[in-house]
Amino acid sequence: MEIRAPYIVVGAFVLSAIVAVFGFVYWLNNFGGIGKRETYQLVFTDPVPGLLVGAGVLFNGIRVGEVTALELAPERPREVRARIAVAERTPVHTDTRVGLDFQGLTGVPVIALEGGDDPQASPAREPLVAEKGAGRSMTQAARDALRRVDAVLSENAAPLHSTIDNLSTFADGLARNTPKLDGIVAGLERMTGGAPAPRKVVYDLHAVDGFGAQRHAKLPVQLVMAEPTAIARLQTQRFLFSPDEETQGFEGAQWSDSLPVLVQARLLQSFENYDVEHAPLRADSGVEGAPRLLIDLRRFEIVQGPQPRATISLSAKIVDRNGQVKAAKLLESSEGIGSLTPSEAAAAFDKAFGTLARELVMWIAATD
Numbered sequence: 001m002e003i004r005a006p007y008i009v010v011g012a013f014v015l016s017a018i019v020a021v022f023g024f025v026y027w028l029n030n031f032g033g034i035g036k037r038e039t040y041q042l043v044f045t046d047p048v049p050g051l052l053v054g055a056g057v058l059f060n061g062i063r064v065g066e067v068t069a070l071e072l073a074p075e076r077p078r079e080v081r082a083r084i085a086v087a088e089r090t091p092v093h094t095d096t097r098v099g100l101d102f103q104g105l106t107g108v109p110v111i112a113l114e115g116g117d118d119p120q121a122s123p124a125r126e127p128l129v130a131e132k133g134a135g136r137s138m139t140q141a142a143r144d145a146l147r148r149v150d151a152v153l154s155e156n157a158a159p160l161h162s163t164i165d166n167l168s169t170f171a172d173g174l175a176r177n178t179p180k181l182d183g184i185v186a187g188l189e190r191m192t193g194g195a196p197a198p199r200k201v202v203y204d205l206h207a208v209d210g211f212g213a214q215r216h217a218k219l220p221v222q223l224v225m226a227e228p229t230a231i232a233r234l235q236t237q238r239f240l241f242s243p244d245e246e247t248q249g250f251e252g253a254q255w256s257d258s259l260p261v262l263v264q265a266r267l268l269q270s271f272e273n274y275d276v277e278h279a280p281l282r283a284d285s286g287v288e289g290a291p292r293l294l295i296d297l298r299r300f301e302i303v304q305g306p307q308p309r310a311t312i313s314l315s316a317k318i319v320d321r322n323g324q325v326k327a328a329k330l331l332e333s334s335e336g337i338g339s340l341t342p343s344e345a346a347a348a349f350d351k352a353f354g355t356l357a358r359e360l361v362m363w364i365a366a367t368d
Helices: 004-030 138-155 157-176 178-191 259-274 342-366
Strands: 037-044 056-059 062-073 076-087 097-103 108-114 201-203 253-255 292-303 309-319 325-336
Touching: 056 076, 076 108, 138 157, 201 342, 259 292, 259 342, 292 342, 309 342, 325 342
Parallel strands: 056 108, 201 253
Antiparallel strands: 037 076, 056 062, 062 076, 097 108, 292 309, 309 325
16 A cells, blocks of 8 residues: 555646646637637738748737748749738738838837728738838838939039039129128118118216215125116116106117116126225126125116106115025115106116115115
């Protein structure tokens, strides 16, 4: 009994292994993808670069089989014959189109079958002939296109060279005769009633240069002053109005620079006129870690009404090295305009700016 027991165990194990193998084969044949297959013969009249036995076969983008054989036709050197095996239920009909597709970054070739439009088409008859150019990859197509472009350029090299020479000659002649062309254009403008745009009259602000008895102390530790911040409306050289509307007589008038840049320049000059040794420096001077004077330009406009006024308003903040606000102040100055003309308005703005700049300088000087 002891000797026969191991034989029974071994026999049971072998029998179990045989049953498992047969079960696996049955599953693979019916559920694992190796069901009943149909074979078809394909004919390509173009090269099929990279196509190998075992390559996939797709029908409308779904894998349905693989390539089982590839061969050449000795009597027709341009043809390549392929045999494919696809799932039995694949609807390969007479109107099925055959092509070659290239997948992935490496361009692995697979045979692509595409169903036709006729639902009543009969089953396919062998062989299925691939469409013309089905085996051309994108690289080949690009190479052929470049070859055709090169052929066109080669055939027309002389005319192209002549055209380039003519363009160069024309450009040289145009450069030599630019003054004459300007005269011709001016003459045409006179003939058609046109006139050149009138030159704009430029107005400016003046820095405060006299502080008199108000000067009582030097400026504190040197500050760094950046360009004042301002809303987009103030980023201009135009004269601004409130309410904002067209005003006759100001079309040809403008400030000498955009308002934030102009205000910064004249404020810095005013500080220098007060104490040139300790006046604030521009932000682009290279000084780092110094306290900063931050200016926000709020208003720079003509307030219309029975008595128009030139109004300037800004806020000033002193920020220490740690980014903490040490002191802050709101400043506003307004001057009446006798008659609403650019020159009168510019004079009123200049006076209002002088009052505001003097007040700012004295405030900085009194700040510890």
